[in-house]
Amino acid sequence: xxxxxxxxxxxxxxxxxxxxxxxxxxxxxxxxxxxxxxxxxxxxxxxxxxxxxxxxxxxxxxxxxxxxxxxxxxxxxxxxxxxxxxxxxxxxxxxxxxxxxxxxxxxxxxxxxxxxxxxxxxxxxxxxxxxxxxxxxxxxxxxxxxxxxxxxxxxxxxxxxxxxxxxxxxxxxxxxxxxxxxxxxxxxxxxxxxxxxxxxxxxxxxxxxxxxxxxxxxxxxxxxxxxxxxxxxxxxxxxxxxxxxxxxxxxxxxxxxxxxxxxxxxxxxxxxxxxxxxxxxxxxxxxxxxx
Ligand code: HEC
Numbered sequence: 001x002x003x004x005x006x007x008x009x010x011x012x013x014x015x016x017x018x019x020x021x022x023x024x025x026x027x028x029x030x031x032x033x034x035x036x037x038x039x040x041x042x043x044x045x046x047x048x049x050x051x052x053x054x055x056x057x058x059x060x061x062x063x064x065x066x067x068x069x070x071x072x073x074x075x076x077x078x079x080x081x082x083x084x085x086x087x088x089x090x091x092x093x094x095x096x097x098x099x100x101x102x103x104x105x106x107x108x109x110x111x112x113x114x115x116x117x118x119x120x121x122x123x124x125x126x127x128x129x130x131x132x133x134x135x136x137x138x139x140x141x142x143x144x145x146x147x148x149x150x151x152x153x154x155x156x157x158x159x160x161x162x163x164x165x166x167x168x169x170x171x172x173x174x175x176x177x178x179x180x181x182x183x184x185x186x187x188x189x190x191x192x193x194x195x196x197x198x199x200x201x202x203x204x205x206x207x208x209x210x211x212x213x214x215x216x217x218x219x220x221x222x223x224x225x226x227x228x229x230x231x232x233x234x235x236x237x238x239x240x241x242x243x244x245x246x247x248x249x250x251x252x253x254x255x256x257x258x259x260x261x262x263x264x265x266x267x268x269x270x271x272x273x274x275x276x277x278x279x280x281x282x283x284x285x286x287x288x289x290x291x
Contacts, residue, residue, distance in 0.1 A: 201227050
């Protein structure tokens, strides 16, 4: 009997040791030992054009969300600035710093809202998944600090998001987050209304002739970027827009008005930055790492 128990004990310990080697030591040997994990700052180095556009579309929330936002200059700000002007390099650094914070906070929001409960981030090498969702995911794609915890997900109620970056515009994502059925009829994705904040915005009513030609209602109006907390702030923004509109467009200047609005808050901007980043980074962009 004693002999039997010791065989069981030895077999048990043997199985434990084997499992430890296979799921602990072996993966460690083939991954970490070769390439260090990329940091969030590293994967944020290439700032997506969509992230820069967020600043143009939502300047107020952007400034509140990211420290140093006023040093982040858009192409419009940089028009006419010489190539060797130090402001360009400072702006590049500021964009990278803001992008780093955005990706980290966006990932945290993605985890906190359990987006991963309905979305996978794993294109598998089976069933022609690559044709639906893009390139098959490799281990190197996950060797970065943003994939901690790894967000492969457990099931697909909605589509895989591995290559979501750049597939849709920011405007689409904003409308979709607020009310998924507005962009995807019949969608069962929940509305994320708490990512929006009420405020005030400057609107420009459409040119009546254009409205008639295009068959649009004459009351159609377009928002000018920037959702402000108070009506007074929006009024001074209106004065700025009026002053910036060329003299000869005086009719344009008169079609401006201030009205209530709502826009994405700081967390929403970070989440959008994260969605627009997905799939834009891969290990080949790493500096000094042999491929
Ligand atoms: C209850 C399940 C569910 C949850 C939770 C959920 N989604 Fe979705 N999602 C869907 C479904 C279903 C679709 C497809 C229909 C549509 O476009 O709304 C979708 C579509 C999307 C798309 C569009 C993909 C494309 O390019 O077509 C994005 C982006 C997205 N979800 C992001 C998110 C984010 C971010 C969260 C968390 C804040 C989230 N989803 C939470 C079910 C879900």
